[in-house]
Amino acid sequence: MTRPTAVIADDHALIRQGIRQMLVSGGIDVVAEAADGLEAIAMVKKHQPHLLTLDIAMPYSRGIEVFTEARRWAPQTRIVVFSGLTSTALLGELAHAGADAIFLKREELKAFSDAIPHIVEGRNVLGPGVAELIDASGSAGVLTARELQIVGLVAQGLNNRDMAARLGVSTKTVDNHRTNLMRKVGVHSVAELLAYALREGLLDASRET
Template identity: 30%
Template sequence: MSTVLIVDDAQFMRTMLSKLVEEEGYEVVGEAVNGIDAVQKYQELNPDLVTMDITMPEMDGIEAMVEIKKVDPDAKIIVCSAMGQKPMVVDALEAGAEDFIVKPIKPEKVKEAMKNILS
């Protein structure tokens, strides 16, 4: 079973994403509330996929992706962010994101992205 780490500073987003992940038959192995937390949890849990918010306290999602990619160049990350401006999307993809989903997220889009990356 594929495992997923959910990174978002908003509890309601983590809850909603967890539900989507589990509906698709994947396992949520952890949740992180900021980039620093995300990097630590990634190293501990070694998930198959990460959903990453960008705007978070302490360390943002772009920095966290860069750190995670240093540890594991093959890390699979989907960015889920309200910051859908083109430069932000480009930054995320350059940092190694597999996909970029703009909030408010559409459940089908998240499920499709997970399937594409994990299958």
């Protein structure tokens, strides 16, 4: 039987080494490692691995963007996300996008090690910390992909008319999205929305470590 293969994507060499040891112990061949988002996408396209372990915050490309491109070029690859961020919006976005497994970096490594056989078999796994955060937040705490786009455009200083032109929708639609997301996160001004986005790591996750 052919052994499963994996690509490890993380900008910290020590973390890549630890993940490699766990994967190899779990009977998986590591065929490549990547230290940034662009390299991760290239390695996934080249090797079409059974498994990709993905740091959500790496240089050159946000983890959610790497996730989307990996899905595009290697739809059969199972993707395990590691996050140093505890944003329920980000974790919820990843879960909604179809991440096969999500773990917080602060969790015990044993949680991932124990889950490897289940992930390879095709089961979806949430680390204990991730499941707790998502359960505690409820569905109201999870922003949609469009709402996350709106947050990014607000951060760029665009008004509703400019956002509508950028997104190809009506100004009224933008206003509805903006109103809904501000109600979801419990803020009442642009300044409060931006403070929330910075705190939750939604504006530029690639700058987080």
